[in-house]
Amino acid sequence: MVEKDRGFQIGINIVMILITVMCLAPFVLLIMSSVTDEQALIVNGYSFFPKKLSLEAYHYVLADSTSMLRAYGLSFLVTIIGTLCNLVITTLFAYPLSRKELFGRGFFAFFLYFTMLFSGGLVPTYIMWTRMFRIQNTFFALIIPGLLMSAFNVIMMRTYFTTNIPEAVIEAVRIDGAHEFRILWSIVLPMAKPILATILILVGLGYWNDWTNGLYYINDDRLYTVQVLLMNIQRSMEAIKQSMQQGGQAVTGAINMPSTAVRMAVTVMCILPVMIVYPFVQKQFVKGIAIGAVKG
Amino acid sequence: MQKAFKSLRRSWPLYLMMLPGIAYLIINNYIPMTGIVVAFKQYNVRSGLYHSPNIGFKNFEFLFKTNDAWIIVRNTLLYNLAFIVIGTVCAIIVAILLNEVKSTAAKQIYQTVILIPFLISMVVVSYLVFAFLSDGNGFLNKTVLPAMGKEAISWYNSPQYWPFILIFVNLWKGLGYNSILYFATICGIDYSLYEAAIVDGANRWQRIIHITLPSLRSTIIILTLMSLGNIFRSDFGLFYQVPMNSGTLINVTNTIDTYVYRGLTQSNNIGMTAAAGLYQSAVGFVLVFASNIIVRRIDNESALF
Numbered sequence: 001m002v003e004k005d006r007g008f009q010i011g012i013n014i015v016m017i018l019i020t021v022m023c024l025a026p027f028v029l030l031i032m033s034s035v036t037d038e039q040a041l042i043v044n045g046y047s048f049f050p051k052k053l054s055l056e057a058y059h060y061v062l063a064d065s066t067s068m069l070r071a072y073g074l075s076f077l078v079t080i081i082g083t084l085c086n087l088v089i090t091t092l093f094a095y096p097l098s099r100k101e102l103f104g105r106g107f108f109a110f111f112l113y114f115t116m117l118f119s120g121g122l123v124p125t126y127i128m129w130t131r132m133f134r135i136q137n138t139f140f141a142l143i144i145p146g147l148l149m150s151a152f153n154v155i156m157m158r159t160y161f162t163t164n165i166p167e168a169v170i171e172a173v174r175i176d177g178a179h180e181f182r183i184l185w186s187i188v189l190p191m192a193k194p195i196l197a198t199i200l201i202l203v204g205l206g207y208w209n210d211w212t213n214g215l216y217y218i219n220d221d222r223l224y225t226v227q228v229l230l231m232n233i234q235r236s237m238e239a240i241k242q243s244m245q246q247g248g249q250a251v252t253g254a255i256n257m258p259s260t261a262v263r264m265a266v267t268v269m270c271i272l273p274v275m276i277v278y279p280f281v282q283k284q285f286v287k288g289i290a291i292g293a294v295k296g
Numbered sequence: 297m298q299k300a301f302k303s304l305r306r307s308w309p310l311y312l313m314m315l316p317g318i319a320y321l322i323i324n325n326y327i328p329m330t331g332i333v334v335a336f337k338q339y340n341v342r343s344g345l346y347h348s349p350n351i352g353f354k355n356f357e358f359l360f361k362t363n364d365a366w367i368i369v370r371n372t373l374l375y376n377l378a379f380i381v382i383g384t385v386c387a388i389i390v391a392i393l394l395n396e397v398k399s400t401a402a403k404q405i406y407q408t409v410i411l412i413p414f415l416i417s418m419v420v421v422s423y424l425v426f427a428f429l430s431d432g433n434g435f436l437n438k439t440v441l442p443a444m445g446k447e448a449i450s451w452y453n454s455p456q457y458w459p460f461i462l463i464f465v466n467l468w469k470g471l472g473y474n475s476i477l478y479f480a481t482i483c484g485i486d487y488s489l490y491e492a493a494i495v496d497g498a499n500r501w502q503r504i505i506h507i508t509l510p511s512l513r514s515t516i517i518i519l520t521l522m523s524l525g526n527i528f529r530s531d532f533g534l535f536y537q538v539p540m541n542s543g544t545l546i547n548v549t550n551t552i553d554t555y556v557y558r559g560l561t562q563s564n565n566i567g568m569t570a571a572a573g574l575y576q577s578a579v580g581f582v583l584v585f586a587s588n589i590i591v592r593r594i595d596n597e598s599a600l601f
Contacts, residue, residue, distance in 0.1 A: 008500065012393050013402060019390065020409040023472070026424040027412070029435060033427055045438025046427040093317030096310035103304070108314060115325040118581045121573030122556050123566060124331025127345055132327075149320050180309035209417035212532070231419045234426075234540065260433060267423045274415050282408050289473060290480040 027271075034058070034264035041260050057261035061269060067221065068266060071229040074142075076273075078225055079207040082143045086203045087196065089149045090157060095184050097154070098161035099170075116151045126216060141217035142225060147206060153199050156291060160195040161188065198288035201281050208274060226270045233263055335574040339566040348567075355571035364555060368572070372551040375459075375535075376527040379466050380520060386467060387474035388516070392508055394475065395482045396500075407479070410472035418533025425465060425538055452540055458548045465538055466531070474519075481515040482508060518591050525587030528580040532557065552576045 029046055034057055036050035044051055061068045096102050097109055119125075125145070135141045165188055173183055189196070214228030224232065278285070304311070330346075335355055337348040359365050390410070397403045413421075428435045429451035437448040451457060485507065493503050530551035539549040550558075552572060559569030 008396075009398055012396050013399075016390075016393055016397060016402070016406045019471075020406055023410050023413055023468070026427065026468075029427050030424055041433060045433040046430070046435045047439060048435075089316045089320060092313040096307075096314050099307075099310060102307060102310055108318070111318065111321065115321055117584050118329065119325065119577055120328025120331050121570065121577050122553075123560055123570040123573050124334055124345060125328040126560055127334070127566075128327050128331055131341075131344060133323075144324070146324065148324070149317055151321075154317070180307065180313070184313070205415065209415075211417055211419045211537075227417055227419050230423065231537070234419070234422065234537075263423065264427070267420055271416050271420055275412075278412070278415060279408070282411075286407070286411070286476055289476055 030264055031268055034261055034268045036261055038261050057265035060262055061265045071224045071226045075208060075225040078142045079204055082147060082207040083200060083204045086148055087200060090153050090199060094154045094157035095161060095188060097158045112151050112154060129217065136217045137220040137223060142213050145213050147210060157195050157199060160192060165191050197284045201285050202288055230266055230270055332574045334567065335570040337567055355567040359568050359571045367547060368550050368552045368555045372530045373527060375462065378463050380523045382463060382467055383470055383474055384520060386471055388478050388512065390471060390475035391478035391482055392504060394479050413469045414473045418537045421465060421469060422537040422540060452542045453544045455545050455548045458539060458545055462534060466534060477519060478512055478515060481512055485511045514595055517594060521587040521591050525584040528576050528583060
């Protein structure tokens with residue numbers, strides 16, 4: 001029995017290791033390509049075991065290219081501002097919805113749910129943002145459309161409030177004459193840290209990874225986030241050469257630009273912050289997925 | 297009325313709190329909903345969304361006369377069906393395997409690693425795929441195929457491979473996410489059931505068949521129903537970024553979402569594009585609504601509304 005069990009454990013662990021290798025292999029190929037010498041890359045293609053290593057691409061991306069650093073900074077800015085605004089709006093919406101005595105609660109809940117059922121679609125949305133609000137090529141285009149509040153997160157947070165914060169506690173401080181904003185700030189929020197952390201992670205990841213707003217509303221290269229920069233590099237290699245030349249220092253470098261490795265280096269830089277943060281928030285993240293999924 | 301007034305006097309701060317959220321929903325969601333009227337209009341920029349001339353269902357007539365209408369609906373439905381079936385089966389297998397792993401450290405590592413592909417954007421995924429499939433430098437063309445003594449393949453010009461590539465990429469990206477959903481359910485199974493089964497002499501296989509799978513039943517049904525509700529919506533990034541918008545692949549990569557985007561940016565026929573979008577929204581609405589009603593019957597807790 002024990003022998004059989006050991007064999008079984010070895011078997012399933014091998015299968016699981018194969019699966020994890022499959023999950024990681026593309027990333028390894030990416031990182032290896034980013035440190036491959038450009039000539040070696042042209043001769044041998046992308047390879048897990050590069051013939052000749054070179055950090056040229058990173059040197060180029062970090063030292064010579066202003067567009068990369070600018071995009072990087074903008075990505076952080078968009079992620080931080082967007083996530084904070086989103087958290088505030090989401091919390092302020094979810095808390096009243098969790099209060100049973102709120103008059104018209106059913107109506108507001110429906111008002112929220114309906115946006116998950118039906119959407120106007122891309123065409124009216126695009127026309128509205130560009131013609132009514134003239135949002136194209138502004139910083140707001142990266143923050144506001146589609147990302148500022150998700151009905152889904154509001155529901156998740158409201159459910160957390162109703163199930164984890166006893167009404168009796170709120171009632172008690174209310175009778176003491178505490179203001180609603182005061183109750184939310186000093187009673188409810190401290191008790192809601194886990195859900196706040198979960199939503200913070202989900203929303204932050206959403207902002208960092210977003211490229212659709214950039215695709216729809218941005219064509220000014222000063223407003224490229226890393227994702228948008230990557231997307232546009234892919235769309236035309238010429239575009240980056242130009243934007244890097246406009247950066248100034250890279251004019252001479254552009255002729256021998258280690259283009260393939262640079263693309264891979266930018267991609268590595270793009271996923272790096274996520275990979276650094278992920279191990280620390282992995283538990284919260286998994287929990288968020290597990291709660292969220294059952295709710296949609 | 298009296299009640300409303302009283303409530304308002306007491307809880308106006310609550311309404312004030314909701315104001316930004318409601319304003320956002322109106323702008324981000326409800327105004328575009330009113331904009332669907334453009335599907336019934338001959339849109340021109342000067343008259344705008346609401347004042348362009350009405351042409352009734354002409355946009356829909358034009359749309360359904362094109363070959364594209366059939367192709368985009370077919371692609372959207374078939375890909376989603378394949379994603380649901382393959383994704384669910386693989387996720388359940390991985391969840392069960394994960395549960396059978398004894399070492400907690402190993403379990404933790406597997407769980408952490410298989411979720412990594414879920415964390416990256418489709419733009420990054422398209423770069424990863426490109427590293428394997430690129431014509432001149434790709435890992436497959438430069439290393440794998442030569443090693444097998446085969447000719448290089450121009451992947452981005454060979455539509456016959458793309459259904460498999462897209463299904464694989466989707467599976468790769470979503471496997472960790474989906475398996476964690478099932479794994480969470482498995483973790484919730486009462487362990488005494490397994491102990492009783494062991495006492496009764498059930499082997500591992502029998503325990504999986506008779507305890508684990510039946511316990512997953514309602515999760516499987518609910519998640520599948522929800523995916524079916526979204527079967528008319530496609531992952532724009534997967535179908536637009538990953539094939540690198542390659543023209544030769546259009547027949548196997550064009551879905552409703554990519555069609556609408558291309559229509560919006562490339563064609564002059566905004567009305568017809570909006571008609572495709574409205575068609576998607578309307579059918580999607582019915583499907584999501586219906587799937588939710590069924591889900592609510594099965595498990596009230598899991599339903600959206």
